[in-house]
Amino acid sequence: MNISQAARRTGLPAKTIRYYEEIGLVAPRRDANAYRAFSESDLHKLAFLGRARALGFSIGDCRSLMALYDDKNRASADVRRIAQQHLASIEEKIVQLQSMHETLTRLVGACAGDTRPDCPILDDLAAPPGSG
Amino acid sequence: MNISQAARRTGLPAKTIRYYEEIGLVAPRRDANAYRAFSESDLHKLAFLGRARALGFSIGDCRSLMALYDDKNRASADVRRIAQQHLASIEEKIVQLQSMHETLTRLVGACAGDTRPDCPILDDLAAPPGSG
DNA sequence: CTTGACCTTCCAGTCGCTGGAATCCCCATC
DNA sequence: GATGGGGATTCCAGCGACTGGAAGGTCAAG
Incomplete structure (x- = not known):
C-alpha cells in the first residue's frame, strides 16, 4: 500500500508518516521503485501513534508506549x-x-x-x- | 542600566531580552562599549511584553498591542x-x-x-x- | 509520447526561546 | 603589568513536531 492510501486509512498526513519513519517510529518496507509499501501492521502502528498523539502524548511517550505495547511481558x-x-x-x-x-x-x-x-x-x- | 539588571527588574531572562531586541520589540541604546543601556521606558516595554506573554499572547499580538499602546489615537x-x-x-x-x-x-x-x-x-x- | 498524478529526497521554516562557544570589557588585586 | 572573575557581546545550533516547497523519478492512461 502506498503512502497516500496509508495516509487516508490512518488519517495522518503523508508528510507526518514520512517523518515518523525518519525518526524510527515505523519502518515500512520499500518496493523496487523505492516507494514505501505499508503493511497492515504498519497501519496499525500508525493508527496507534495517531491516537496517542491525539491524546497529547509526546513523540517520546509514543515511542515508550509502542515499546510497551510490543512487550508482552510489560x-x-x-x-x-x-x-x-x-x-x-x-x-x-x-x-x-x-x-x-x-x-x-x-x-x-x-x-x-x-x-x-x-x-x-x-x-x-x-x-x-x-x-x- | 545593564542587561542583567534589566532582567532582574523585569523578570525576563537576559537571553529573552536580547531576543526581543533582535526581533525589534525593544531598542535599547548602546554604550560606547556596545553594552545595552536600558532606560525606564525600555523596562516598561519589557514589563509590558512580559505580562502580555504571560497572558499567552503571541509575539505578533504583543507587537500589535504595543503599537496600539503607543498610538494615542487608537x-x-x-x-x-x-x-x-x-x-x-x-x-x-x-x-x-x-x-x-x-x-x-x-x-x-x-x-x-x-x-x-x-x-x-x-x-x-x-x-x-x-x-x- | 505526453500528461498528470503520484512518489522520492532534501532543505528551510514555523514559534519563542535556550544553550553554548568564542571573544571582549571592566574592575580589583597582586 | 599580569591575572582573575564576572560581566557583556555575537553568532550558531537545537528544541518539538511537523509543514511547505523544490527538484526530480515513476507509473498508468490516452
Missing part, C-alpha cells in the same frame, strides 16, 4: 505511570489556561471596544492593578 | 478584538485539553497499574472502543 504500571504523568501535565496546562482565561475575560469585559482610545486591557498590560 | 475596539480572538483560541485549547483529560482519566482509572501486562490504556490506543 507491567501495566509502566504504561499507567506514563499516562498519569501526562495527565498531570495536562492538568497544569488547563490550570494555566484557565487563569489566562479568567484575566482576559475580565479585561475584555471591562473594555468598551469602541472608537475611543481608553482601554483597560492596555492599562493592565502597562501596569497591573496594585503596582502603584 | 480605538479600544482594536485592542479588544485581539484579546477576544486570543480568548477564543484559549477556549479552544481548554476544550481540547479537557477532552484529553477526560479520556485519560478514564483510561488511567481502568488500568490496574500492577506487574501484569493487561492494560486498558494500550488496548484503547491499539483500537478504540467501537472499532470492531
Whole structure:
C-alpha cells in the first residue's frame, strides 16, 4: 500500500508518516521503485501513534508506549505511570489556561471596544492593578 | 542600566531580552562599549511584553498591542478584538485539553497499574472502543 | 509520447526561546 | 603589568513536531 492510501486509512498526513519513519517510529518496507509499501501492521502502528498523539502524548511517550505495547511481558504500571504523568501535565496546562482565561475575560469585559482610545486591557498590560 | 539588571527588574531572562531586541520589540541604546543601556521606558516595554506573554499572547499580538499602546489615537475596539480572538483560541485549547483529560482519566482509572501486562490504556490506543 | 498524478529526497521554516562557544570589557588585586 | 572573575557581546545550533516547497523519478492512461 502506498503512502497516500496509508495516509487516508490512518488519517495522518503523508508528510507526518514520512517523518515518523525518519525518526524510527515505523519502518515500512520499500518496493523496487523505492516507494514505501505499508503493511497492515504498519497501519496499525500508525493508527496507534495517531491516537496517542491525539491524546497529547509526546513523540517520546509514543515511542515508550509502542515499546510497551510490543512487550508482552510489560507491567501495566509502566504504561499507567506514563499516562498519569501526562495527565498531570495536562492538568497544569488547563490550570494555566484557565487563569489566562479568567484575566482576559475580565479585561475584555471591562473594555468598551469602541472608537475611543481608553482601554483597560492596555492599562493592565502597562501596569497591573496594585503596582502603584 | 545593564542587561542583567534589566532582567532582574523585569523578570525576563537576559537571553529573552536580547531576543526581543533582535526581533525589534525593544531598542535599547548602546554604550560606547556596545553594552545595552536600558532606560525606564525600555523596562516598561519589557514589563509590558512580559505580562502580555504571560497572558499567552503571541509575539505578533504583543507587537500589535504595543503599537496600539503607543498610538494615542487608537480605538479600544482594536485592542479588544485581539484579546477576544486570543480568548477564543484559549477556549479552544481548554476544550481540547479537557477532552484529553477526560479520556485519560478514564483510561488511567481502568488500568490496574500492577506487574501484569493487561492494560486498558494500550488496548484503547491499539483500537478504540467501537472499532470492531 | 505526453500528461498528470503520484512518489522520492532534501532543505528551510514555523514559534519563542535556550544553550553554548568564542571573544571582549571592566574592575580589583597582586 | 599580569591575572582573575564576572560581566557583556555575537553568532550558531537545537528544541518539538511537523509543514511547505523544490527538484526530480515513476507509473498508468490516452
